Amino acid sequence: MPGSTGDGATVPPELAELATAHGVQCMYTDHDGRVQQVSVSTVVAVLEALDVPASTPGAIAASLDRVEDDEWRAMLPSTVVTREGTEVQVAVHVAEGADVTAWIALEQSEQPVVPTSATPWRVTAPQATTTTGSFAVVRGPRVQLRQADVHTEPRTVDSRKVGRVTFTVPADLPLGWHTLHAESGGQTAQTPIVVTPERLELRKKVARKQAWGFMVQLYSVRSKDSWGMGDLADLADLAWQTAHNGGADFVGINPLHATEPVLPVTPSPYLPTSRRFMSPLYIRVEDIRETAYLSAADRSLVEWAGEPVRELSEDSGPIDRDAIWEAKKAALEVVYTAQRSAARQTAFDEFVLAQGKGLVDFATWCAITEHLDGRDWPTELADPSSTGVTTLRNALSERVQFYCWLQWVADEQLHAAHRAGLDAGMRLGLLKDLAVGSSPDGADAWADAGVLAQGVSIGAPPDMYNQQGQNWSPAPWHPRALAKAGYAPYREMLRTVLRHCGALRIDHILGLFRLWWIPGGARASAGAYVTYDHEALIGILCLEAHRAGVTVIGEDLGTFEPWIRDYLEERGILGTSVLLFERDAAGAPVEPEAYRRTALATVTTHDLPPTAGYLAGEHVDLRERLGLLTEEPTVLRAQARAERESLVEALSRRGLTTFDPSERELVEGLHRYLKDTPAALVGVYLTDAVGERRAQNQPGTDTEYPNWKVPLADSAGTVVLLEDLFTNARLRSLVTVMNEEEPDQPLP
DSSP: OOEESSSOOOOOHHHHHHHHHTTEESEEEOTTSOEEEOOHHHHHHHHHHTTOOOSSHHHHHHHHHHHHHGGGSSSSOSOEEEETTOOEEEEEEEETTOOOEEEEEEEEEEEEOOOSSSSTTOOOSOOOSOEETTEEEEEEEEEEOEEOSOOOOOEEETTEEEEEEEEEEOTTOOSEEEEEEEEETTEEEEEEEEEEOSOOOOOHHHHHSOEEEEEEOGGGOOOTTSSSSOOHHHHHHHHHHHHHTTOOSEEEEOOOEEOOSSSSOOOOTTSOSEEEEEOGGGOOGGGSGGGGGOOHHHHHHHHHHHHHHHGGGGOOSOOOHHHHHHHHHHHHHHHHTSOOOHHHHHHHHHHHHHHHHHHHHHHHHHHHHHHHTTOOOOGGGSSTTSHHHHHHHHHTHHHHHHHHHHHHHHHHHHHHHHHHHHHTTOSSEEEEEEOSOOOTTSHHHHHTGGGBOSSEEEEEOOOSSOTTOEEOOOOOBOHHHHHHTTTHHHHHHHHHHTSSOSEEEETTGGGGTEEEEEETTSOTTSOEEEEOOHHHHHHHHHHHHHHHTOEEEEOOOSSOOTHHHHHHHHTTOBEEEETTTOBOTTSSBOOGGGSOSSEEEESOOTTSOOHHHHHTTHHHHHHHHTTOOSSOHHHHHHHHHHHHHHHHHHHHHTTSSOSSOOHHHHHHHHHHHHHTSOOSEEEEEHHHHHTOOSOSOOTTOSTTTTTTOOOOBOTTSOBOOGGGGGGOHHHHHHHHHHTSOOOOOOOO
16 A cells, blocks of 8 residues: 555545646655655645646636646647657647648857846846847748648637647757747747757767766865865866876866855855856955956955955864855955956956846846845845836946856856866866755745746655655746746756856756655655656757757666666766665675766765765764654664675675775775776765765754865864875875776777
8 A cells, every 4th residue: 555645635536637737746656665645735735836726626627627728728839849850740729720830940049138228237127139048049041841731620718719730840950949930810929949969979088988086065175275165266276186196087066056145155055046156155366367456455455354264274163154255255345346457347248248137137136135134025126027126226236247247257267177177187177066956035036936836845755864855945947837938047057057067967867857846834755746848858958068068967866767767878968876875686786887887976975974984874873863863773773784794795705805994995995896887987075085074964954964064174083175185195095096097998
């Protein structure tokens, strides 16, 4: 019998039918393989968040009637997404018996939209041009569509007789964002038609031979010149050092997404205010060109701002982002006022124009948040296109420009860091990370409110590591609203995130297939899965990554349906293999030869303690202290010991360690085990390289644990600075292991 995630009542057939029509799953299979029944109250709440009334039998019946005719109400679909080389058919709905013509205007090029006002941060109204997000599209030739020999009976919709005419979209359309047009009886309609790659091809250099690199939480990797946390200058030095001294092919970093412009600053990289834009916390003030030309007085102001927090770089305590941002913001405001050369000013202006309205909206949100200083947002400021927002944007134009400038500076320094790794010999450079969502009170939630579901948040159902489930807080994309918007917010976010990197990791890529929606006020376990048009979301991801020349890695861990991994591999998206999780049916470690070739393989993840701590059972101790266990600690400790013993047995059987390895030997043996796999990429957590034992993050906690605040330290808790990395004997030894010569393993 199925278990239940809520009130125990069986979902009535009519409600189940309505839920299925809108992609809401009334049952799911949990991590133990048991079928779980979603509660009636959860199904109703999730449907309501999808703007589908379902609270009464009458509302359910009316919603079922509406969904049956929904696609007939619009002349064209919201968006058409297809693959290159594939012929598809598109239905056009017109008055019964009316003639209709359809054609496609091909995308020829995209040019930045130039705001009509004197300066891009004084936008008086949303741009009225025909655009795809921040870009005006110059249309190429027309492709006239032929009508397909498909007959569909007309139907009465809202007291109107509607006919369906089917057109064939040819298979030879080029990749890109095109526009499908239809005309009938004086009525016209248009919709995006997106042609995406069949698959992403792995870079030739990486495809020939396994590549390895360090996985780091950048804020934790500090140098003597840092302002209390690792920054983009540290990243450039780290990339150069790991390539030049370590032979690494990439540096994988935590999301660098934007944080709040005011205190307190949220520490989690996975709960930003915006996924599209960057946190200025990572800017190195001294590396901004204008800093060198400040007057003596202004230079002193910058130095004084940095002194108190620069001392924090050697402190082993939690990273203090509030103090760092207070100091860095004061210094950045001084540098911002410095005169820029004509070339630098032009570069800044061009960056703002290229990023378009999205950047202006983000900077406006920052300026208004700063202006309100903790007060609630008035209702007249809830809509970015409102008169109230336009008026305040103009009044705060200098601050809006300042926040645009911060993004330009951060973008320049990120580019320099990526270039440093490539110039030192890396095959990929930076491996960036994209969080699964953003803060429900942040800039994205404000700017993109129309395409986000309200009254729900996303998370994960219970599993063996988080037995109470997880609520991650972000609001999910509203599937239908996102499609109606032509997927523009999603595309624009991808275009920015795909800048200045060789690879992009998508956190919880399973969310592009389905997401665990949790109704407001409900516990994390009382949610339901909502499905998405994965063909559209993955296809657009592939198109934008193809254009950027970036390899994509999907974090495909957790509860998922088996076909998803096959689908991702078919599209050329690498998966994620974590040695600690890779077990066969009998519970033994999976043999290296059985690993996927198309994967990033690591020993551990950032949601577990470093390997040494994990294999000592410290994850059980920590969760017990924090009250997160739902099973007996003695049982879990016995499981942890058995897991360690099975790993030691697997390693010793292959001659990678002795039967009684030291901690260092065990960590190195596990990485040799990964090198024996066919995985295209192998990631080495920097914490494992220096002997760190503390977890960066404990899922299911907030203030109970210093999540995302732990500076890099060795096994004794002594801070390890960037300057000392390659004098660390343990790190040098592991680097030697990773550079042991292996034969080329070309992709099949």
